[in-house]
Amino acid sequence: xxxxxxxxxxxxxxxxxxxxxxxxxxxxxxxxxxxxxxxxxxxxxxxxxxxxxxxxxxxxxxxxxxxxxxxxxxxxxxxxxxxxxxxxxxxxxxxxxxxxxxxxxxxxxxxxxxxxxxxxxxxxxxxxxxxxxxxxxxxxxxxxxxxxxxxxxxxxxxxxxxxxxxxxxxxxxxxxxxxxxxxxxxxxxxxxxxxxxxxxxxxxxxxxxxxxxxxxxxxxxxxxx
Numbered sequence: 001x002x003x004x005x006x007x008x009x010x011x012x013x014x015x016x017x018x019x020x021x022x023x024x025x026x027x028x029x030x031x032x033x034x035x036x037x038x039x040x041x042x043x044x045x046x047x048x049x050x051x052x053x054x055x056x057x058x059x060x061x062x063x064x065x066x067x068x069x070x071x072x073x074x075x076x077x078x079x080x081x082x083x084x085x086x087x088x089x090x091x092x093x094x095x096x097x098x099x100x101x102x103x104x105x106x107x108x109x110x111x112x113x114x115x116x117x118x119x120x121x122x123x124x125x126x127x128x129x130x131x132x133x134x135x136x137x138x139x140x141x142x143x144x145x146x147x148x149x150x151x152x153x154x155x156x157x158x159x160x161x162x163x164x165x166x167x168x169x170x171x172x173x174x175x176x177x178x179x180x181x182x183x184x185x186x187x188x189x190x191x192x193x194x195x196x197x198x199x200x201x202x203x204x205x206x207x208x209x210x211x212x213x214x215x216x217x218x219x220x221x222x223x224x225x
Contacts, residue, residue: 005198007174008182015090015165015178016158019097023105023154024147026098031109032135050103057100061167064096068168093169093176100164104153112146113139145217152209159202 001009030049034042052060068075068086074095075086086092116139124134140147162180169176171185179198186195 001197002194004173004177005179005182005194008177008179011090011174011176012159012178012180015093015097016155018094019101019158020105020151020155022094022098023101024151027102027105027109027150027154031106032113032139034106035110035113049106052100053103057161057163058167060100061096061164064092064099064164064168068092068095087168088170088172088176090169090175093165093178096164096168097158097161100161101154101157104157105150108146108149108153109143112143112149115146116142148216149213152213156206156209160206 034045065087066072070076070079070085070087072087078084078086084091086095120138120142121134124138129137159178160180161178162184165176165178166181169178171177171181177185179202183195183198183202186192186198
């Protein structure tokens with residue numbers, strides 16, 4: 001592994017970790033609301049959240065680039081308050097990654113919250129548990145498999161990003177260059193040995209994370225039965 005590859009690894013892990021933490025923070029209340037609300041137009045929010053699943057990454061990356069640029073809505077606002085440009089920066093990568101990986105966190109959490117049902121929370125309510133107490137003592141423990149799935153999928157999806165991060169972050173070594181882009185650079189330079197090493201590492205990592213999710217979910221199902 002070259003020094004540039006190691007720097008790309010550090011950027012990738014930093015990006016994936018930060019993105020996953022942000023997604024769990026904003027995705028948990030959003031998924032809870034979507035699982036419990038009876039609003040008739042909820043499907044609009046579900047479609048917006050799921051949009052990155054079907055939208056080409058370059059399309060999403062293009063509009064994020066326009067928005068985060070110095071003349072865009074978000075980028076212009078950041079510039080007006082004295083902030084640094086968001087396009088072609090690590091902060092821009094985080095924003096793009098959060099949007100791009102949002103459905104991979106929200107949907108597993110929403111499914112887990114829906115599967116809990118009303119009965120456990122109603123029983124806790126009869127014991128005078130507050131809504132917050134019911135959420136942290138009943139909902140989160142029962143939905144722990146959903147949280148694990150959401151965290152792993154969000155992390156793995158962020159690690160594997162290419163189109164979005166290339167559009168809004170470019171290819172700046174040590175700042176915005178991630179492993180997927182480093183692999184592309186090696187292939188373009190016909191450095192297949194380096195590309196094999198990085199690709200194989202990502203393949204093994206992805207397989208191990210998914211295997212952990214399936215093993216945990218199977219164990220959790222057995223415990224519940």
